[in-house]
Amino acid sequence: MxxxxxxxxxxxxxxxxxxxxxxxxxxxxxxxxxxxxxxxxxxxxxxxxxxxxxxxxxxxxxxxxxxxxxxxxxxxxxxxxxxxxxxxxxxxxxxxxxxxxxxxxxxxxxxxxxxHLPKEIFSIEGPHVLGKPLGYVLPPIARFVESAIFPVVxxxxxxxxxxxxxxxxxxxxxxxxxxxxxxxxxxxxxxxxxxxxxSGNAVPNAAILKRSTPTIVCIGRLRKYKGVQDLIKAMPKIKQEFPRVTLYIVGKGEYEPQLKRLSHSLDLDENIVFSGFVDVSEKFDLISSSNLLVMPSYREGFA
The missing domain is CATH 3.40.50.2000 (Glycogen Phosphorylase B;)
Known part of the structure; x- marks a missing residue:
């Protein structure tokens, strides 16, 4: 036995x-x-x-x-x-x-x-990942299964x-x-x-430097439901108050090209650094040296 x-x-x-x-x-x-x-x-x-x-x-x-x-x-x-x-x-x-x-x-x-339960992530990610028409048809079905079928089974x-x-x-x-x-x-x-x-999967990035200017850091996979696009859209207003502010976006993901295009369209190339993966010690150093850590995700298993 x-x-x-x-x-x-x-x-x-x-x-x-x-x-x-x-x-x-x-x-x-x-x-x-x-x-x-x-x-x-x-x-x-x-x-x-x-x-x-x-x-x-x-x-x-x-x-x-x-x-x-x-x-x-x-x-x-x-x-x-x-x-x-x-x-x-x-x-x-x-x-x-x-x-x-x-x-x-x-x-x-x-x-x-x-x-965490996906809930609204289905409708946020569906069109982006699956395209038309599945990206619009499947999310409501998935939400129904999540709310009506899962609890019974x-x-x-x-x-x-x-x-x-x-x-x-x-x-x-x-x-x-x-x-x-x-x-x-x-x-x-x-x-x-x-x-x-x-930690061996990470790629150290020398672009991350400690600065005396206001610094914001956002860490996570670059997926649409992580909400990084909303943070980027808020940066022009933040920049008005703090012209030298720098946002470090740490992580990689399939939504990165769209985020970079958005950053460029808002004239934020000098204020946003896409750092990719960083090693663990560098990540903790970055968090401790920043003024603000932002988690704009639509859904996480926090609290």
């Missing part, structure tokens, strides 16, 4: 994915911690260009199926044809843009981890989240309050400071 369970984590991106964000880093930190304690840990995620179909990273077995949006369908197929999920004792699903509706297809114990499943705001979102959406469990992030900070796998 096994001393510790064989745990499957399902999350759309793994730690090597080029678009891996804070949620993926946190998820990997949890998996790596369990693997270090002797658990047999596997993650199923979507693949990306040049990715291996499987590999082991710091004790965590990564299995990649298809791409981000095809992974759920391939996992369903693997379960229906080969009973893939039955190989594990416990299944942990990351509830996000796409749910697998696991209680329909397995009797294994299922736990859910939810960073997962009504007996424990849901773990990291913030009071997300807990209240889940309860308001229809998930039973007694099933929504709050626990605080406690791993990612240590991991990001010390883990060469994560």
């Amino acid at each position: 096994k001393d510790k369970p064989n745990v499957l984590f399902i999350w759309n991106k793994d730690i090597r994915h080029p678009d891996a964000g804070g949620g993926t880093i946190e998820f990997f930190a949890i998996m790596k911690s369990l693997a270090a304690k002797g658990f047999d840990v596997t993650q199923v995620s979507g693949g990306f260009s040049g990715s291996k179909s499987s590999e082991k990273i710091e004790g965590v077995s990564i299995v990649r199926m298809g791409k981000l949006f095809t992974m759920p369908f391939l996992l369903w197929k693997a379960q229906l044809t080969h009973h893939f999920l039955d190989n594990f004792d416990v299944i942990v699903e990351g509830l996000g843009y796409v749910s697998l509706l696991l209680p329909f297809i397995t009797r294994k114990p299922v736990l859910v981890v939810c960073q 997962y009504k007996r499943v424990p849901i773990f989240t990291f913030s009071e705001s997300t807990k209240e979102d889940l309860v308001e959406t229809g998930f039973p309050r007694e099933n929504v469990l709050l626990f605080r992030n406690a791993l990612a900070g240590m991991t990001m400071r010390n883990d060469p796998l994560i």
Whole structure:
């Protein structure tokens, strides 16, 4: 008999994915911690260009199926044809843009981890990512599934989240309050400071210099729902009051070209620095030396 369970984590991106964000880093930190304690840990995620179909990273077995949006369908197929999920004792699903509706297809114990519900992100990102007509047709359907289907399918499943705001979102959406469990992030900070796998993905950028002029910093993936475009649109008014103000936008993402065009159109080339990825120590130095840290995202799992 096994001393510790064989745990499957399902999350759309793994730690090597080029678009891996804070949620993926946190998820990997949890998996790596369990693997270090002797658990047999596997993650199923979507693949990306040049990715291996499987590999082991710091004790965590990564299995990649298809791409981000095809992974759920391939996992369903693997379960229906080969009973893939039955190989594990416990299944942990990351509830996000796409749910697998696991209680329909397995009797294994299922736990859910939810960073935050997408809600309006569907309509913000849909047209940009999917184009016409899908970008306008699918978001209302996704919102309906999120609000009407998810709470019914997962009504007996424990849901773990990291913030009071997300807990209240889940309860308001229809998930039973007694099933929504709050626990605080406690791993990612240590991991990001010390883990060469994560900090090694960063590219030090010598363009970031400490200045005596007013400085604003914004850190995150450059996606439309992160709201960086709103911060850029506010910069002309800020510039009127503080002509030498500098905004450092730290991070990369698919929305970067649009943000750069917006910055140029507002004549802000001298006031905005797109820093890309920076190493962890440089990021903390930048935050501590800035006058203001701005998080303009439309939705995050904060508070």
